[in-house]
Every structure is written in C-alpha cells, then in structure tokens.
Amino acid sequence: MIDDIRVDPAVTALRPDFAVLVITAYGLANGPSDDRSRAWLADAAAAATPLDDPRIEAWRAAYRAFGAKPQRTRPSVDALVRRMPLPEINLVVDAYNSVSVRHGLPIGGEDLRRYEGAARLVRAAGDEPSEEALGEPEIGEVVWRDDAGIxxxxxxxxxxxxxRITEETADALFLLERLEPLGHDELRAAGDDLGRLLAEISPAVRVETRLIG
Structure with a gap:
C-alpha cells in the first residue's frame, strides 16, 4: 500500500518544495491516553514551535496559494500549537500530536483498515465525495483522498x-508533511521520533517508511 501513495503533479507545481514522509505501522495496540502520553504532550507543549516560526508561516502561505484563508481554516500544526494544553485523544494520536508541535510540521494519522484504495494528494475537481461535516471541496483546493472520497x-x-485513528486502530498511516524551511533531516528526525513513540506503545509494531518529494 505504501508504494501506491502518490502526490499529484498539480500539487508539486503549486509548492515544488513539498515532501511527505509516509509511515505505515502494523500491529498497534492503541488505547486511551495515560500518564505516559500525557508526559509526551506536556514535554512537547513546553518545547512547541512558536506561532511566528517560518515553518508554520510556510503553511499559511501554501494555503493562500490555493485560495484558502489560513486565519479561518488553519493548517493543522498552526491550530494545534494554539491549543494549550494539548488535547488528550488516545495513545497514538497523542504521540503524533506531540511530534507535530515539537518539530513544527503537520502530521496526519489515518486508520489503514478504513481506507479504500491508496491515499493520494490532489487538487480537487470540486465534485469529490465528502462527508457532510467536511463540506464540499472547492475547485483547486489541495486535498487528501482515497477511492471513497475526501x-x-x-x-x-x-x-x-x-x-480517524481510534482506540481500536491496529494498522495506521501517518503523513508527515514538509515545506521549506523545514529540512529533510528534520523531517526524518520527526519520523524517527514518531517511530520511537509507536514502539513504546506497541513493542511488536512493524513500521515502514517512504519519502515522497
């Protein structure tokens, strides 16, 4: 599955500096937040990327490039840094949220068993199936999707x-997204940090990685 994930050339044309580190994790034993994951969140909050950091501003600029207003619909890392203390969701989500704010990059977490086909990042045609709570995508908007929709x-x-990743999620997909000035070395360091936390949650987890871009 990891080899089928793709980024459409129209997205690369919009931001040639975009890269995504894809991580798949099989055999997770997820569960509710605990003292261990609360410590991850607290430590990350204490070392969170500032809101005026160029790594976060790069995402605001990317949103403006496809017509979104980042002060109304914020990039995930921007929104997360504004939420202090960081929310407790479950062990796996706490892990990737803590890595996101510490390294200043967006991270998406997905339940692989609920995917239909491979993930791909595209510019929307505007008619893609979308859940009612998400609303319909605008033409040209950058979206992640699978065969079932947005x-x-x-x-x-x-x-x-x-x-979404729930306490029952056993196999997961993580999308660690990068724009300049965040370097590829830091992107990989964030991936290593996430892999380490996933191994703390589930020592038998099997992890695969792929860098696109």
Missing amino acids: TCRRWNWRQCVRT
Missing part, C-alpha cells in the same frame, strides 16, 4: 471521521 480537506486542515 479523507482530509485543505491539505491538512480537517480530517474525515471515517479514517
């Missing part, structure tokens, strides 16, 4: 309910 609108703004 999985995340406005690049990384809001995820659909269908593929």
